[in-house]
Amino acid sequence: MKNVFDVLVERGYIKQTTHEDEIRELLGKESVTFYTGYDPTADSLHVGHFLQVMVMAHMQKAGHRPIFLIGGGTTMVGDPSGKTDMRKMLTREQIEYNGECFKKQVSNMLDFSEGKAIMVNNADWLMNLEYIPFLREIGKHFSVNRMLTAECYKARMEKGLSFLEFNYMIMQSYDFLQLHERYGCKLQLGGDDQWSNIISGVDLIRRIKGEPAYGMTFTLLTNSQGKKMGKTEAGAIWLDPKKTSPYDFYQYWRNVDDADVEKCLSLLTFLPMEEVRRLGALEGSEINKAKEILAFEVTKLVHGEEEAQKAQQAARALFGKGANMENIPFTEISKLEIGEGIDVLSLLTRINIVSSRGEGRRLIQQNGLSIENEKVKDINLIIKEEDFKDGKLLVRKGKKVYHQVRLV
Template sequence: MTYHPKSEFMSVMIERGFLADCTDYQGLDDAMQQGVVPSYIGYDATAKSLHVGHLLNIMMLRWLQKTGHKPITLMGGGTTKVGDPSFRADERPLLGPERISENIAGMKAVFASYLTYGEDETDALMLDNAEWLDGLNYLEFLRDIGRHFSVNRMLSFESVKSRLDREQSLSFLEFNYMILQAYDFLELNRRYGCRLQMGGSDQWGNIVNGIDLTRRVIDHEVFGLTSPLLTTSDGRKMGKSQGGAIWLNSEMLSPYEFWQFWRNTTDADTGRFLKLYTELPVEECERLGKLAGSEINDAKIVLANEVTTLLHGADAARKAQDTAREVFEKGGVGEDLPTVELNMAELGDGISVVQLLVKTGLAKSGKDAKRLIAEHGARMDDAPLTDAGTMIDAGALASPIKLSAGKKRHALVKLTG
């Protein structure tokens, strides 16, 4: 990147590693210097919570607001009914209105930790594209909007092309998705003066479509900016772990597990993640990222504390660090660990340790749990588990049991009533 921006927002994007591409660097940089630029990112309501894979773009919205501009979080109440086909091998399962509303409510709770919503010029807006998509007249839409799209061009976009090249089915429903997303940008510009759409680099084609449509229909200049699709240094998709997605809602993933995810960052990723996911000065991020040996662990604790504080608050970060110290350094139980509570009815005459490993989420299935035990990767109260047939009864649960999978994943099992 040789472009040297003058606006604070573009400087932050480039300096901290957020920027993959932009439709017009100079034009957007100039607009950012001239006044408040309302900007949006869209989120389809396919789950009850956002996950770590969304966090990069949420941080972009946070920096946008911190540098004097207006973030718009666009909930896909309308587009979720269709499903984004971008870089997917199959069609998304379609969700009903009630499930979509539940998912949107869960996602809203996360945004409130990062953005300030309200009525002021730079306060964030929460919108739902069902506002304009649900009432569309199909024939009018085809005549007024559909005529601006070339099927030849749509087929050339990588997200569609990759699906067709693999001879995988792409339904007409999904093919319409990019038209609806383009229409979102047009409507946001018309209704709210939105001038910038941001997203991951896999959204480039959809973003360009929206810019083109807005120019053709109302002759307004708007911009697009994408972030890199992150993978960790060991090649994994950002936000995935052995236990599944790293959710941002505390009901779906405890603050301790969230903290632990960041504490387990590989050495090579620590400096880069400090720049992207915290607000520490860039120089400090670079200093911490260069630490070596056991000192890099101190940098990872800083990373975990900073990221957890932003999402869950300083108290949750402090408790998570205390729990980690208790579990790892002192060999204790750690009261803040993820906990499964069993009542006497569930326990009956006893429950197998294999079932408990699955219930706590330390194993995905009974087969996975048995493999873990066979490979000496499972422990109970820090003692190796060697027999998959081990049964746990009420006597064994007189005090909480700590189960462990590997060195870094732990959970408590308690008996209630």
């Protein structure tokens, strides 16, 4: 079997490593326990997390053992990496709830049966630490001068870095030490914004235990212009189907730029690289076939094959291929609410296709709204019950965002 390190390099995942040759040799000769940490600051993982889970899945398929670490303790402090302001403080109850949501979502992508993967929460060892013993045992190994040169802190020095957040690097390093002692974990993975925290953990284990430990970061998911992917005008692309429907999730990948198709196929699917390159080389209208495959494969991994098929059928229907339109996003509105008629701006905000009446007004003025395939030009248009066909009304924002209103 091909060394998984070579697979990750070929597919474009790896950004930095602490000891490249040693890591490659280690992954080629034994089953390695490794970990990636996720702070549950929201009740759903997002697309950026999904890329990290893909790396874990590749590693697991190659015979290595993942530890999915829920940051129940570190979330109480907040990671300053990549942040211009201090994180909003969450209660312990909120953090625990979010962590449970993470567990459900990632269980679809990693195999936790028979100890093939482990899920732990760093609150188990962080929440009951005694301050003075922790400072004496762990704090003495950290140089403040060196910490202040880390990118995760440098960006915050002008606006102000709280002492609370300053502790984050030490806490994440301590996580790696605990996982090393409890489970024999030798390798920490993370996004490239975690590089400073990761190398501190590697250094801590080597100082305290005198044993080898390694770190590896992956590229952040960006488009051909270097901007982070996974966000739309409406917000982040979440893995939770209640926050981002499988249809909207599918449509996001169906509509990526031509230049990003090959990269996304490589990073977000398990298709062989020969097929990835073939699809990425398609040109003109043919590239749409590659986008369909990308959207289907990513949606299947996150939401299952049945939901992926429904989303594909709905998308094809909207582009005139005659499939079932029952699967596109919809909002139910009572006939009483429509009454003698509802103005178009109220309808748009009611179904959340725009965030405000002002946005709806601009959408119409820019010729960006269609109802039942007819452009809406009047911002004072009144929608009545008789405008619905079989109790349904199709609303389109721009070229690609569709929503159905259903009377009940």
